[in-house]
Amino acid sequence: MARLPERVSVALPEWLTERLSSLPDALTEAQAVDLTLELARQNFEQDTGGPFAAVVLEKASGRLVSVGVNRAVPESCSSAHAEVTALSLAQQALGSFDLGGKGFPEHALVVSWRPCVMCFGALIWSGIRTLVTAGSGPELERLTGFDEGAMIDDWQGALRARGIEVKDAVALDRAIDVVRAFSESGRLVYNARRG
Amino acid sequence: MARLPERVSVALPEWLTERLSSLPDALTEAQAVDLTLELARQNFEQDTGGPFAAVVLEKASGRLVSVGVNRAVPESCSSAHAEVTALSLAQQALGSFDLGGKGFPEHALVVSWRPCVMCFGALIWSGIRTLVTAGSGPELERLTGFDEGAMIDDWQGALRARGIEVKDAVALDRAIDVVRAFSESGRLVYNARRG
Secondary structure, eight states, X not given: OOOSXXXXXXXXXXXXXXXXXXXXXXXXXXXXXXXXXXXXXXHHHTTSSOSOEEEEEETTTOBEEEEEEOOTTTTTOTTOOHHHHHHHHHHHHHTOSOTTSTTOOOEEEEEEEOOOHHHXXXXXXXXXXXXXXXXXXXXXXXXHOOOOOOOOTTHHHHHHHTTOEEEOOTTHHHHHHHHHHHHHHTOOOTTOOOO | OOOSOOEEEEEOOHHHHHXXXXXXXXXXXXXXXXXXXXXXXXXXXXXXXXXOEEEEEETTTXXXXXXXXXXXXXXXXXXXXXXXXXXXXXXXXXXXXXTTSTTOOOEEEEEEEOOOHXXXXXXXXXTOSEEEEEEOSTHHHHHHOXXXXXXXXXXXXXXXXXXXXXXXXXXXXXXXXXHHHHHHHTOOOTXXXXX
């Protein structure tokens, strides 16, 4: 007689699960950035979510732990941003809520665009030790109308104060290209709740 | 050959799923506040997560849409805060990423304690139209050592600017009692990543 829902479930899209076994075991940071930009573009072109992707890596070895893309609309889950998806997949694969916990090597999160305010919080709680963003800055909101939420100005400082290294906008032009291609495709800008 | 994880899954604890069918179909706002405080306390006492709970209601009718509790540690998912869990359950039950979308009545989120910075973002993207917090303020961080993240000072104003009504700290003393009981129980304060 369970009227009320009991379980949340968010899955990667089929094109991506088919791709997983052909991904390399380990990636350099630059390769991970390339991968997020490729997956971000493919995700909206395949109509399986917004133009965002994220990967979790072991920092020292580059071992690929998880890949995530935005799944908010197709999975009916506004929290299923690429970052939350990748971090949750990594944590459940490793069996821990804390990727920085005892017994684990340090982990990095690589993202195609800087985190919104929700994902900014999510990555603090995740235990990652490095954030790498391909793109960052006002272009996303300007080009697409997405709202990134009300964030403190010095969000990078707040991460660094919590022991998280930040490498911001390391592939800005290419990241903006993905965002622009999304915008020009005329696809849905979901979650654009503005004042 | 899927080496990499493909699906995230977060479930309510068994004591709560057993309870669901005996919950009323509709609640007043005050009853919803009482329920979040009761579930928040039970969640840590049962060792099924942190001392936080949230419910989603239809604003006008009070119809109960979902209940959530913090599931971060037991589900190996640091994003599985009570708010994200309740909002995601509601969205997947209704089949939409946007609880404020066309064809839906307005929804409210009622929480046992004010949202952390991640959940602040999550509730913006969720489409809810009202936030009610039982407790709010510095006591959580002071009593427990939980970090709520780096949030803008006027977080309530940022919500109101996005069309979300805020009723803050409507049952502060009782909410603090829950937080204090958690603190005195000596249970794990997870996610306390501080500078």
